[in-house]
Amino acid sequence: MSRRQVSSTRRYVDTGSFPFAGALHSKSPSSPLLSVILFLLGAFLLIGYVYNGPGIFGGGREAVSKVEGDFICTSELQRAIPILKKAYGDSMHKVLHVGPDTCSVVSKLLKEEETEAWGVEPYDIEDADANCKSLVRRGIVRVTDIKFPLPYRAKSFSLVIVSDALDYLSPKYLNKTLPELARVSANGLVIFAGHPGQQRAKVAELSKFGRPAKMRSSSWWIRYFVQTSLEENDAAIKKFEQAVTKRSYKPSCQVFHLKSYH
Numbered sequence: 001m002s003r004r005q006v007s008s009t010r011r012y013v014d015t016g017s018f019p020f021a022g023a024l025h026s027k028s029p030s031s032p033l034l035s036v037i038l039f040l041l042g043a044f045l046l047i048g049y050v051y052n053g054p055g056i057f058g059g060g061r062e063a064v065s066k067v068e069g070d071f072i073c074t075s076e077l078q079r080a081i082p083i084l085k086k087a088y089g090d091s092m093h094k095v096l097h098v099g100p101d102t103c104s105v106v107s108k109l110l111k112e113e114e115t116e117a118w119g120v121e122p123y124d125i126e127d128a129d130a131n132c133k134s135l136v137r138r139g140i141v142r143v144t145d146i147k148f149p150l151p152y153r154a155k156s157f158s159l160v161i162v163s164d165a166l167d168y169l170s171p172k173y174l175n176k177t178l179p180e181l182a183r184v185s186a187n188g189l190v191i192f193a194g195h196p197g198q199q200r201a202k203v204a205e206l207s208k209f210g211r212p213a214k215m216r217s218s219s220w221w222i223r224y225f226v227q228t229s230l231e232e233n234d235a236a237i238k239k240f241e242q243a244v245t246k247r248s249y250k251p252s253c254q255v256f257h258l259k260s261y262h
């Protein structure tokens with residue numbers, strides 16, 4: 001809740017506009033409108049205070065929550081890039097990452113040789129840094145609700161990698177989103193998902209994600225892939241496992257490799 005609430009309050013204060021002001025205005029004289037606005041502003045500040053503590057306008061909180069692990073698998077993915085390169089080789093040329101904090105993943109991928117990268121950020125990024133804002137401005141990162149069709153043509157990317165975002169979707173939305181991710185990929189789809197028991201978003205963050213994260217077991221996922229006719233990519237699984245063993249790297253998230261549609 002905190003971040004969206006804070007930013008909407010801030011926007012309201014900055015611009016003096018309130019989303020419903022026009023509607024209210026046509027029906028009521030200005031002084032009741034003013035009291036409504038002041039009341040709502042007060043309520044926003046109070047709620048913000050209760051959930052955030054006194055640091056409501058401070059930026060320090062975000063850094064803390066990331067370290068605490070809202071985005072465990074997104075950080076995991078950044079460590080796993082060399083392993084993914086071993087497993088996917090040429091298919092790492094044109095990558096789409098989908099998940100929170102995608103700006104940092106995309107920036108990291110863009111530093112790799114011969115890698116083009118794009119990102120889909122499923123959540124609010126009001127607090128984005130200048131680098132991230134520039135990626136959004138250039139259309140490299142898009143802020144888009146992944147419950148709806150993705151704004152890309154079929155097979156636009158050689159590889160699509162998703163981290164953390166699927167844990168927040170119910171099976172109903174997974175049914176729409178997973179086929180979409182497969183659709184826009186040409187040579188594979190990689191899923192980084194949390195392990196059951198891993199702690200995620202605190203209550204204060206829930207309105208950002210829509211629902212609490214649900215960590216599913218690997219057997220749940222595999223059954224789900226079969227149900228939705230997505231095939232596991234055995235060749236990629238094998239190469240990934242080999243690279244993992246060679247570097248004695250231990251992923252702290254579940255990593256699934258799926259085939260794109262043919």
Ligand SMILES: *[C@@H]1O[C@H](CO)[C@@H](O)[C@H](O)[C@H]1NC(C)=O
Pocket residue numbers: 171172175227228
């Ligand atoms: C998701 O899709 C599968 C396969 O088409 C179907 O069996 C399942 O009932 C769907 N789940 C939901 C919640 O819609």
